[in-house]
Amino acid sequence: MANKEFVSLNELAKQSDINKSKLAYYVSLGLIRPNTVVGKMQIFKKSEVLHTLAEIKKWQDKHKSLQQIKVKLDSARK
Secondary structure (H helix, E strand, O other): OOOOOEEEHHHHHHHHOOOHHHHHHHHHHOOOOOOEEEOOEEEEEHHHHHHHHHHHHHHHHOOOOHHHHHHHHHHHHO
16 A cells, blocks of 8 residues: 555655645645545645655755745746
8 A cells, every 4th residue: 555656645644754734734835736636635646745745845954935945846847
């Protein structure tokens, strides 16, 4: 089960050691984005989100705000 490519926010929280409420906040800011929504459940591609979370951590370590990080992520996604 740990090797699933697509995961829910709950599974992502367990696998990334980041609590679900923080991940939900990142979703609300647009820092991480679900690949699809099934009913009310957001589904994420695990490898993409884990990479994005590593990028967020890197920028936070450099004392960037979440808004600044969002701008950097958005420009990288284009």
